[in-house]
Amino acid sequence: MTDTCPTCAVPLAVEEDEPPWCPRCEWNLDALAPIEHSTWFYRQIRTRDHRAGFRADKLLATGTPVRPGGGHGLLVAVSAVLLAVPAAAVVAAIWLLVAGPVVIGLLLLLVAYLVRPRLGxxxxxxxxxxxxxxxxxxxxxxxxxxxxxxxxxxxxxxxxxxxxxxxxxxxxxxxxxxxxxxxxxxxxxxxxxxxxxxxxxxxxxxxxxxxxxxxxxxxxxxxxxxxxxxxxxxxxxxxxxxxxxxxxxxxxxxxxxxxxxxxxxxxxxxxxxxxxxxxxxxxxxxxxxxxxxxxxxxxxxxxxxxxxxxxxxxxxxxxxxxxxxxxxxxxxxxxxxxxxxxxxxxxxxxxxxxxxxxxxxxxxxxxxxxxxxxxxxxxxxxxxxxxxxxxxxxxxxxxxxxxxxxxxxxxxxxx
Known part of the structure; x- marks a missing residue:
């Protein structure tokens, strides 16, 4: 690899064992240093996550920030459903503890406890x-x-x-x-x-x-x-x-x-x-x-x-x-x-x-x-x-x- 950027013809930046990159146009900045003794599956996941994260960060830095949209609303909806699960489990457990079978009621109480909301x-x-x-x-x-x-x-x-x-x-x-x-x-x-x-x-x-x-x-x-x-x-x-x-x-x-x-x-x-x-x-x-x-x-x-x-x-x-x-x-x-x-x-x-x-x-x-x-x-x-x-x-x-x-x-x- 040459010591200058193939696009800008400026000297490449080098830091420790990292692949060199262009400090002006960011050529090769999205390249990751290889990891020894890693599996093919891990390398593929790591590379795709890195490149997607690189693009997402660049859009955030250079574009106009927008208010969070549907993603946040979807997570709130999923959370609401998950909160309904322990509530429903408690109601069903109380009914089963009275009407039976008691064992299932106790199991539902355990489920409600395990998935209860945690406020810290x-x-x-x-x-x-x-x-x-x-x-x-x-x-x-x-x-x-x-x-x-x-x-x-x-x-x-x-x-x-x-x-x-x-x-x-x-x-x-x-x-x-x-x-x-x-x-x-x-x-x-x-x-x-x-x-x-x-x-x-x-x-x-x-x-x-x-x-x-x-x-x-x-x-x-x-x-x-x-x-x-x-x-x-x-x-x-x-x-x-x-x-x-x-x-x-x-x-x-x-x-x-x-x-x-x-x-x-x-x-x-x-x-x-x-x-x-x-x-x-x-x-x-x-x-x-x-x-x-x-x-x-x-x-x-x-x-x-x-x-x-x-x-x-x-x-x-x-x-x-x-x-x-x-x-x-x-x-x-x-x-x-x-x-x-x-x-x-x-x-x-x-x-x-x-x-x-x-x-x-x-x-x-x-x-x-x-x-x-x-x-x-x-x-x-x-x-x-x-x-x-x-x-x-x-x-x-x-x-x-x-x-x-x-x-x-x-x-x-x-x-």
């Missing part, structure tokens, strides 16, 4: 996280309030920290539908103040756009068939290996065959639903990026996406090799040096994500496509700015959780 438990979601109340981090909460006001979003009910998370996420859980915002320490150590504002604008944008509510309406459709496929998955251990003989062996192997076919069928439905839902999720990410630009400005939002694309370069900077009590400060200094040293490489890494993150199953457009989308948005002055004193206080409030991560990383290194 706040206690379960917060397990392993550190809750950060306003009295412990007033500066961070004040910044979140300002970003919420700028984006028109309701403020989160709970702010939490996940020390080892290279990212951030939001969700709504429980009967009271409490809004939860979670920040990862490596991410905070890798971004500047305006980029953190953009991050908060994006995450709170999901609350402003009620994405969690939309997701909740489609949740039964998203997860039910996956649970069914998992529950029906046959054992890998054959009847011969279990020392079964005669009729027991025949029945066991027939059940393995039937349950395997049913499991694959349920998984196919689950995959189809997941692809449809992911399309809606990617549009939601675009709308959240719009609010990130409103809160922090276009330049800071683009900087956040560049930092995200360059995360692989920062992993060595976030380590247990840091002085006790100075982990956050030292990590931020190392990441800043890495970002400056690799500034010329950032664009290549960002464009590479267009290839590596393309999938119809992904809930996010690739980072590179998001960067293209944000670059085309009108530039506006940031609605929220952070001065030196505020930024120093926010970093100081999060520093104790960096120490928690430093200890964990140091223990892993010693092991």
């Amino acid at each position: 438990r706040v206690r379960t979601i917060l397990k392993g996280l550190y809750r950060l109340d306003a009295d412990r981090a007033p500066a961070l909460h004040a910044l979140i309030d300002r970003v919420a006001a700028a984006t028109g979003a309701p403020r989160p009910d709970i702010v939490a920290v996940e020390p080892g998370l290279w990212g951030a996420w939001t969700t709504v859980a429980g009967i009271r539908q409490r809004r939860i915002l979670t920040l990862g320490i490596p991410l905070v150590a890798s971004v500047e103040r305006g980029e953190l504002v953009a991050l908060l604008g994006h995450e709170l944008g999901h609350f402003a756009n009620r994405d969690s509510r939309r997701r909740m309406l489609t949740m039964p459709a998203r997860v039910t068939f996956g649970h069914i496929a998992s529950g029906l998955r046959p054992s890998r251990v054959s009847g011969m290996e279990r020392d079964l003989l005669g009729l027991y062996l025949i029945v066991y192997e027939v059940w393995r065959l039937v349950s395997g076919m049913l499991s694959w069928l349920a998984f196919a439905v689950h995959a189809t639903i997941h692809v449809s839902a992911a399309r809606d999720d990617r549009r939601a990410e675009q709308e959240a990026d719009r609010l990130a630009v409103r809160a922090a400005g276009r330049a800071a939002t683009l900087g956040l996406l560049d930092a995200t694309a360059a995360f692989p370069l920062f992993h060595g900077a976030i380590s247990g090799v840091a002085r006790k009590g100075y982990a956050m400060a030292e990590w931020r200094e190392r990441v800043a040096l890495s970002r400056a040293r690799n500034e010329s490489r950032t664009g290549t890494l960002r464009q590479l994500t267009i290839r590596t993150e393309a999938s119809l199953f992904s809930s996010h457009p690739s980072t590179g496509r998001r960067h293209q989308f944000v670059s085309a948005l009108p530039d506006t002055a940031p609605a929220v700015t952070v001065n030196d004193a505020e930024w120093a206080t926010v970093v100081r409030e999060l520093a104790p959780y960096a120490e928690t991560l430093r200890k964990e990383l140091a223990e892993q290194y010693e092991m």
Whole structure:
């Protein structure tokens, strides 16, 4: 293969073991690096999913976003039907427990329990996280309030920290539908103040756009068939290996065959639903990026996406090799040096994500496509700015959780 693009005649971009591509016209950017020791079937599925995801991301980045249409409505309808199943099972079970046969009534109660709607438990979601109340981090909460006001979003009910998370996420859980915002320490150590504002604008944008509510309406459709496929998955251990003989062996192997076919069928439905839902999720990410630009400005939002694309370069900077009590400060200094040293490489890494993150199953457009989308948005002055004193206080409030991560990383290194 030549070193220049056959279409543009410009030098090809090269990154590690990835196939080269043209940084101008994206020639060969949709090519995947081969995987050794993979089956033909897996390679075909992976290639087709990648190319379809590549095209879908490109349309989202270059076209005008449209409101979710029939796909979302269909998922809501499927969810409504699935919610009716446990309700009908409970009614029928109560009648059978009175009129008989009781055994069937008990089985229907079990079915209703297994397919019941799940709203998520706040206690379960917060397990392993550190809750950060306003009295412990007033500066961070004040910044979140300002970003919420700028984006028109309701403020989160709970702010939490996940020390080892290279990212951030939001969700709504429980009967009271409490809004939860979670920040990862490596991410905070890798971004500047305006980029953190953009991050908060994006995450709170999901609350402003009620994405969690939309997701909740489609949740039964998203997860039910996956649970069914998992529950029906046959054992890998054959009847011969279990020392079964005669009729027991025949029945066991027939059940393995039937349950395997049913499991694959349920998984196919689950995959189809997941692809449809992911399309809606990617549009939601675009709308959240719009609010990130409103809160922090276009330049800071683009900087956040560049930092995200360059995360692989920062992993060595976030380590247990840091002085006790100075982990956050030292990590931020190392990441800043890495970002400056690799500034010329950032664009290549960002464009590479267009290839590596393309999938119809992904809930996010690739980072590179998001960067293209944000670059085309009108530039506006940031609605929220952070001065030196505020930024120093926010970093100081999060520093104790960096120490928690430093200890964990140091223990892993010693092991």
